[in-house]
Amino acid sequence: MNGSRIKVLPEDLINKIAAGEVIERPASVVKELIENSIDAGSTRAMIEIHNAGTRMIRVSDNGCGMSKEEIQISIERHSTSKITKLDDLFNINTLGFRGEALPSIASVSRFEIRSMIKGGEAGLDVGSQLKVEGGKLKDIEDAALPQGTTVIIKDLFFNTPARRKFLKSDATELGHIGDIVSKYVMAYPQIAFELISDGKQLISSSGIGKLKDAIAAVYGVDIAKDLIEVNFEFQSIKVSGFISSPTTSRIDRNYENFFVNRRYVHNFLLNRALENAYRTLIPLNRYPIAILFVDIDPKQIDVNVHPTKKEVKFSNNYEVMNAIAAATKEALSAVIDNKISPVISQPGVVWENDQLPITNFESGIEVLSPTNIELNITAIQPLIPIYQFKNTYIISTDGDDLVIIDQHAAHERILYDRLSGKSSPEHSQPLLILETIDLNPKESAILNENMDYLKGLGFDLEEFGNNSYILRSVPYVAVKSNAKLMVLDIISELQNIGKTIQLDAKQESIRKLVACRSAIKAGDKLKIDEMNQLIKDLYATQNPTTCPHGRPTMIRLTESEFMKKFGR
Numbered sequence: 001m002n003g004s005r006i007k008v009l010p011e012d013l014i015n016k017i018a019a020g021e022v023i024e025r026p027a028s029v030v031k032e033l034i035e036n037s038i039d040a041g042s043t044r045a046m047i048e049i050h051n052a053g054t055r056m057i058r059v060s061d062n063g064c065g066m067s068k069e070e071i072q073i074s075i076e077r078h079s080t081s082k083i084t085k086l087d088d089l090f091n092i093n094t095l096g097f098r099g100e101a102l103p104s105i106a107s108v109s110r111f112e113i114r115s116m117i118k119g120g121e122a123g124l125d126v127g128s129q130l131k132v133e134g135g136k137l138k139d140i141e142d143a144a145l146p147q148g149t150t151v152i153i154k155d156l157f158f159n160t161p162a163r164r165k166f167l168k169s170d171a172t173e174l175g176h177i178g179d180i181v182s183k184y185v186m187a188y189p190q191i192a193f194e195l196i197s198d199g200k201q202l203i204s205s206s207g208i209g210k211l212k213d214a215i216a217a218v219y220g221v222d223i224a225k226d227l228i229e230v231n232f233e234f235q236s237i238k239v240s241g242f243i244s245s246p247t248t249s250r251i252d253r254n255y256e257n258f259f260v261n262r263r264y265v266h267n268f269l270l271n272r273a274l275e276n277a278y279r280t281l282i283p284l285n286r287y288p289i290a291i292l293f294v295d296i297d298p299k300q301i302d303v304n305v306h307p308t309k310k311e312v313k314f315s316n317n318y319e320v321m322n323a324i325a326a327a328t329k330e331a332l333s334a335v336i337d338n339k340i341s342p343v344i345s346q347p348g349v350v351w352e353n354d355q356l357p358i359t360n361f362e363s364g365i366e367v368l369s370p371t372n373i374e375l376n377i378t379a380i381q382p383l384i385p386i387y388q389f390k391n392t393y394i395i396s397t398d399g400d401d402l403v404i405i406d407q408h409a410a411h412e413r414i415l416y417d418r419l420s421g422k423s424s425p426e427h428s429q430p431l432l433i434l435e436t437i438d439l440n441p442k443e444s445a446i447l448n449e450n451m452d453y454l455k456g457l458g459f460d461l462e463e464f465g466n467n468s469y470i471l472r473s474v475p476y477v478a479v480k481s482n483a484k485l486m487v488l489d490i491i492s493e494l495q496n497i498g499k500t501i502q503l504d505a506k507q508e509s510i511r512k513l514v515a516c517r518s519a520i521k522a523g524d525k526l527k528i529d530e531m532n533q534l535i536k537d538l539y540a541t542q543n544p545t546t547c548p549h550g551r552p553t554m555i556r557l558t559e560s561e562f563m564k565k566f567g568r
């Protein structure tokens with residue numbers, strides 16, 4: 001051994017290693033190339049792929065282009081036209097800045113770049129084209145080209161078989177590419193994007209500059225037309241975009257899109273802030289659709305934490321979360337029922353540093369306090385009940401509309417809101433016959449843990465040793481129910497949701513259970529004045545259109561819908 005075992009790695013090996021971080025799959029190539037097209041000021045970007053990008057990816061734009069010299073530099077490591085000094089890093093307005101993408105991609109593919117700068121090379125109407133194979137320059141020559149840049153990647157990972165093996169099925173890889181393109185279509189409505197896969201057009205946006213058009217290009221016209229606009233400023237943070245109404249939801253978070261200063265980001269805190277605003281409005285385990293843009297002073301964020309720049313860190317998480325929650329709540333309150341014209345009295349501050357341990361948040365555990373936004377409901381115009389259908393649905397009229405109310409869901413909402421208000425032991429009703437409840441030690445421990453809250457709701461329970469209890473009274477709303485069974489059910493519910501869940505969420509589920517068990521059932525016959533009272537009480541709640549589980553309490557049919565059905 002000659003004593004010097006430490007060596008500087010050769011450039012092409014460095015690039016391959018860097019490629020491992022930046023270029024994970026065909027979709028990462030698409031992402032980097034689109035970002036370069038956007039940074040180049042393009043108004044059009046066409047993405048063509050074959051075999052989900054494994055055989056070929058071609059991205060063409062009409063941006064500023066590059067000179068022959070610039071093309072050659074662009075494939076060098078850390079060459080970028082976007083930052084020149086350290087200070088720039090804290091004030092980035094472009095998507096790229098690390099100067100790693102092109103050399104990384106070129107080191108793991110057969111790579112070709114064609115470009116023509118505005119006006120042509122040195123006044124000549126000619127551009128240049130350069131070929132690289134596995135990081136090695138093959139060829140550079142002049143070529144007649146339109147203004148802009150085209151990058152062609154063939155046989156991605158041909159020289160890194162281990163990487164290639166990690167690729168998933170074509171359908172999965174294509175799905176990732178579609179996702180990526182969709183994000184940029186929505187983030188840049190002023191750019192006309194087109195995605196063509198094996199000759200088939202999958203996405204095409206007009207580039208007209210309207211966000212709604214861009215959303216329609218991605219999610220379809222039906223979804224786009226029902227979205228609610230968000231426009232909100234909170235301290236120095238602006239939140240804008242579109243969200244779904246509570247009647248539309250999805251089974252996963254894939255439709256929750258966040259852009260910070262136009263950059264698509266992943267930050268779970270943002271998802272939670274959004275979802276919190278929909279709590280009790282949409283069913284459990286369902287998620288809203290959102291395309292939300294957060295505009296914030298670039299000095300307040302750090303996007304440099306991950307090579308793909310997808311992660312973002314905020315200097316103040318809580319401020320951003322509050323802004324998103326308040327923006328969402330404001331937008332939702334305007335549509336919850338426009339007939340009762342709710343008014344926002346204050347954008348409640350929901351999170352504070354000590355209130356919200358990040359660790360809990362990241363594990364997905366709910367630690368949020370209930371909404372502080374209060375709706376002042378004015379101008380109530382109650383519906384007029386005309387008939388109870390199948391002893392389950394109240395058919396009523398509301399001006400020209402026909403409204404069908406689910407009596408159980410409606411009553412659940414009323415009781416839930418009552419239980420959520422200021423409750424005190426006076427809200428309880430003594431039982432005529434005392435109940436004794438025998439528990440096992442575990443159940444007894446759970447009951448004791450939640451005893452104070454249950455007492456506050458109106459359950460008067462007294463332990464008389466050996467895990468046995470006497471139940472003397474129940475919440476007023478629950479007088480007609482089987483009290484003992486309800487207490488046992490609360491205990492098993494608490495047991496099911498487990499220890500980790502936060503107090504707020506526990507109490508919420510107790511209220512939901514008591515409301516559900518105490519509410520009028522489907523099949524209970526109601527007199528007309530009972531129906532009237534139910535409607536009046538329902539309209540006095542904050543969210544008359546949904547039950548505490550987020551399901552609708554009523555269906556509204558307008559006269560024009562009838563006319564359409566009757567073919568008038």
Ligand code: ADP
Nearest residue numbers: 036040074080081096097098099100101102149
């Ligand atoms: P970064 O985007 O981080 O600067 P890249 O490796 O992606 O690094 O690109 C290197 C440079 O090549 C860019 O800074 C830019 O000057 C130039 N470039 C890349 N793609 C294009 C394009 N489509 N149009 C014009 N210039 C481009």
Ligand code: MG
Nearest residue numbers: 035036096101
């Ligand atoms: Mg780039």
